Structure formats: C-alpha cells, structure tokens
Amino acid sequence: MKQLNQEEAKRISDKVIALSRADECRVSISGSRNGNIRYARNSVSTSGVVDNTQLNVSVAFGKRQGSASVNEFDDKSLEKAVRRAEDVARLAPENPEFQPAIKQQQYKASATYSAATAAIDPDFRAEVAAHSINAARKHNLVAAGFFSDTTGFEVVANSNGLFGYQELSNLGFTVTTRTEDGRGSGWVTRSANDAAKFDVREASAIAIDKALRSVEAKALEPGRYTVILEPAATSELIGRMFGAFDARQADEGRSFLSKKGGGNRLGEKLFDQQVNLWADPWDKDVPVLAWDGRSMLPRERTSVIKDGRIEALDYSLFWAAKQGKRASGRHGNMIMSGGGKSTEELIASTKKGILVTRTWYIREVDPQSLLLTGLTRDGTFYIENGKIKHPVKNFRFNESPVSMLNNIEELGKPVVIGGDEVRYQMLIPPMKVRDFNFTSLSDAV
Numbered sequence: 001m002k003q004l005n006q007e008e009a010k011r012i013s014d015k016v017i018a019l020s021r022a023d024e025c026r027v028s029i030s031g032s033r034n035g036n037i038r039y040a041r042n043s044v045s046t047s048g049v050v051d052n053t054q055l056n057v058s059v060a061f062g063k064r065q066g067s068a069s070v071n072e073f074d075d076k077s078l079e080k081a082v083r084r085a086e087d088v089a090r091l092a093p094e095n096p097e098f099q100p101a102i103k104q105q106q107y108k109a110s111a112t113y114s115a116a117t118a119a120i121d122p123d124f125r126a127e128v129a130a131h132s133i134n135a136a137r138k139h140n141l142v143a144a145g146f147f148s149d150t151t152g153f154e155v156v157a158n159s160n161g162l163f164g165y166q167e168l169s170n171l172g173f174t175v176t177t178r179t180e181d182g183r184g185s186g187w188v189t190r191s192a193n194d195a196a197k198f199d200v201r202e203a204s205a206i207a208i209d210k211a212l213r214s215v216e217a218k219a220l221e222p223g224r225y226t227v228i229l230e231p232a233a234t235s236e237l238i239g240r241m242f243g244a245f246d247a248r249q250a251d252e253g254r255s256f257l258s259k260k261g262g263g264n265r266l267g268e269k270l271f272d273q274q275v276n277l278w279a280d281p282w283d284k285d286v287p288v289l290a291w292d293g294r295s296m297l298p299r300e301r302t303s304v305i306k307d308g309r310i311e312a313l314d315y316s317l318f319w320a321a322k323q324g325k326r327a328s329g330r331h332g333n334m335i336m337s338g339g340g341k342s343t344e345e346l347i348a349s350t351k352k353g354i355l356v357t358r359t360w361y362i363r364e365v366d367p368q369s370l371l372l373t374g375l376t377r378d379g380t381f382y383i384e385n386g387k388i389k390h391p392v393k394n395f396r397f398n399e400s401p402v403s404m405l406n407n408i409e410e411l412g413k414p415v416v417i418g419g420d421e422v423r424y425q426m427l428i429p430p431m432k433v434r435d436f437n438f439t440s441l442s443d444a445v
Contacts, residue, residue, distance in 0.1 A: 042143055056069045111284065135205065183214075342430075347387070373439075
C-alpha cells in the first residue's frame with residue numbers, strides 16, 4: 001500500500017472512530033518503506049525493500065479493553081477490525097490500571113523527515129556496499145556490513161478529537177572489517193536522519209584502520225584502568241540506564257533511583273558535576289516524533305540530569321494519577337552535554353589508559369545498582385603518553401553506568417548514535433573514565 005498523506009490518514013482515522021460502538025476508541029497507523037543491503041566476506045548476500053502500512057484500533061467499554069490490527073484499508077476490512085476489537089473488549093476482564101483516552105492535544109512537529117533519505121534507492125544502497133567492500137579489499141581485509149534506510153509516517157487519533165500526523169526518515173550503517181587470518185578486527189556504526197550527513201568512505205576508513213592496528217594484541221592484567229570509551233561504547237552502557245528513570249520502578253524499589261524504605265531519589269545528586277542530560281524532540285541532530293506512542297501525550301524538552309542531580313522522572317498516565325503528579329510523553333531521544341575534544345584529543349591527553357571501541361554482549365547483573373557485565377570488542381588499545389602504543393586482548397568488564405558517571409575525568413564532543421529507526425536516538429560524547437573494572441580476558445577479537 002502507498003504511504004498515506006495527512007488528509008488520507010485523517011479520513012481513515014475518522015472512519016474507524018465513527019464505526020466504533022464502544023465508550024472510546026483509539027487509532028494508530030504506521031507506514032514505512034524499509035530498504036536494506038547486507039554483505040559478508042566482501043560480497044553482497046541480501047538486499048531488498050519492504051513496504052507496509054498497518055492500523056491498530058483499541059476500544060474500551062468501561063475498563064474493559066480490546067484491540068485489533070489490520071493492513072487492509074477498504075471499508076469492510078476496517079469495520080471487521082473494529083468489531084473484532086469490540087468483541088475482545090467485551091470478553092476481557094476489567095483493567096485495574098485503565099486510564100481514559102486523553103483529550104485533544106497540540107503537537108509541535110519535529111524535523112524527522114529528510115527528502116534525501118526518502119530518495120534512497122537500490123543504486124544508493126549498492127554504492128554503499130561497493131565503497132565499503134572495495135576499501136577493505138585494497139587493504140587485503142574482509143568486510144561484513146549492513147545498511148538500512150527507513151521512510152514513513154506515524155498517525156495517532158482518538159474519539160476525543162485527538163489527531164497527529166508526522167513523516168519520518170532515518171538510516172543506519174554498521175560494518176565489521178577483519179584481517180584475513182581473523183586476528184585483527186575493526187568496527188564502526190553510523191546513524192543519521194539526513195542521508196547528506198552520512199559518508200560511507202569516512203566510516204569504512206575507521207573500521208579498516210582499527211582492523212589493521214588491532215593485529216598482534218597483547219594481554220594486559222585485568223584490573224581497574226582509566227578508559228576512553230568511544231560514543232558507541234558509551235551508548236551501550238548509558239543507554240541501559242534510561243529505563244530506570246521510570247517513576248513507578250523507582251517508587252516500587254526496582255531501580256537504582258529507589259530509596260530504602262520507599263520513594264525515589266528525585267532531586268538527589270548522584271553523578272559527577274559534569275553530567276548533564278536532557279531530552280528534546282526538536283533537537284536538529286536527533287529529532288524524534290512529537291508524541292509518545294504509548295500514551296499519545298506530547299513530548300517535551302526535559303532536563304533529566306543537571307550538574308549530576310536527578311531532575312525528572314517519567315510518569316505514566318496511571319502512575320501520575322496514583323501519585324498526584326503530571327504525566328508527560330516518554331522521551332524519544334537522550335542528549336548528553338560534553339566538551340569540544342575529539343576522541344583523538346582525549347587520547348592525546350591521557351598518560352596511561354585503554355581505548356574501547358565497542359562494548360558488546362551486555363547483561364544486567366543487579367538492577368538496583370545497575371551493575372552490568374559485558375565484553376570489549378573490535379578494537380581495544382593501550383594508551384601511553386598520549387599515543388596508542390599497541391592493541392590489547394579484549395576484556396570482560398563488570399561495571400555500573402552509575403559508578404562510571406561518578407568517575408568522569410573528561411568528556412569529548414557529542415556525536416549521533418542510534419539504530420535504524422528515528423524513534424530512538426542519542427547524542428552522546430566519548431568519555432575518559434577512571435577506575436573502569438575489567439575482570440578477565442577474552443580471546444575473541
């Protein structure tokens with residue numbers, strides 16, 4: 001099905017709501033064209049495009065709810081979906097945490113759509129793969145990568161007159177480059193809303209350089225080291241902290257933001273003074289949809305951590321009503337302040353330390369301290385007197401981002417890190433952190 005414009009989406013939403021006999025009706029429509037190309041061992045293995053548009057209708061009789069989905073939009077199919085949702089609602093038990101549909105809202109659009117990204121075609125994807133593969137071959141290396149692009153739209157509507165429509169686009173790229181004997185490995189990831197900001201040559205060159213430099217890795221004794229975490233490595237650790245900012249988890253004693261004996265740690269200083277983190281759906285580098293798809297509430301610019309102090313928690317509609325607080329839309333991005341230095345400049349100012357390209361295979365050990373365990377991968381290097389001296393074998397680490405953000409020595413210049421969808425993005429700096437806890441060695445590259 002073709003992508004719907006705003007007028008078409010409004011007409012379909014109104015039709016579905018008019019068909020409903022329930023006390024309330026909510027509609028969401030999402031449409032996307034997802035293109036991709038995958039390659040391994042310097043050869044393209046798969047490529048393709050998937051187009052899909054889907055409508056979800058959710059209805060309620062009192063506190064009894066039911067929902068149904070459909071990807072056909074003729075009158076008969078739409079009515080069938082509404083009736084199925086109503087049948088489910090009549091059979092469902094009452095939801096004790098049910099919250100009525102919100103009132104009509106004003107959504108301030110964010111710049112989530114790029115015509116350059118929407119114009120990506122099979123030739124563009126093939127050129128990305130060709131540049132990456134040919135660059136690897138010139139250095140007798142083997143590349144495996146994945147490029148994907150998305151363009152589409154999102155719609156929300158309900159029987160109280162609420163309606164929102166927004167177009168979106170995004171792209172994501174990742175490549176692993178290895179020596180033919182498998183002893184050296186480099187990796188890079190890129191994400192962008194606008195295809196004009198993506199340079200496959202620049203990204204591939206970084207992965208190639210790391211693969212060439214990571215051969216003949218030496219073993220270092222596990223222990224606590226000063227580390228420079230590149231933004232991709234940082235994001236995998238810090239990103240796992242954001243879910244803990246849910247007020248309900250904190251109030252119920254299920255996160256590091258819980259107080260002993262009950263309550264949460266809102267307002268407390270828990271991190272280094274340099275830590276400032278906020279959400280902003282209208283940020284030019286990491287724009288996201290203007291609403292939260294769960295509650296349909298508008299997103300806002302929100303200071304989450306300021307000068308190391310917890311400034312905001314996320315209240316769902318139910319928990320806000322229970323606690324007498326104001327609910328707001330969940331954040332779609334996270335932005336962390338930093339300095340002006342590049343990763344290379346952070347290295348130059350380090351007497352002794354370890355550079356970490358990537359953190360991987362991360363698992364949570366303890367939710368209340370947010371202790372994580374995982375591995376370094378694809379380029380880990382020993383730094384001495386401001387220069388990379390030699391590659392080192394990878395480590396397993398046991399570390400909490402809470403502790404890490406208390407051990408910051410310096411922050412670099414933030415860069416965009418995200419997946420292949422615009423719904424969740426990060427702008428995050430490289431970090432120099434002291435006393436990072438490496439617990440054992442790993443022979444994997």
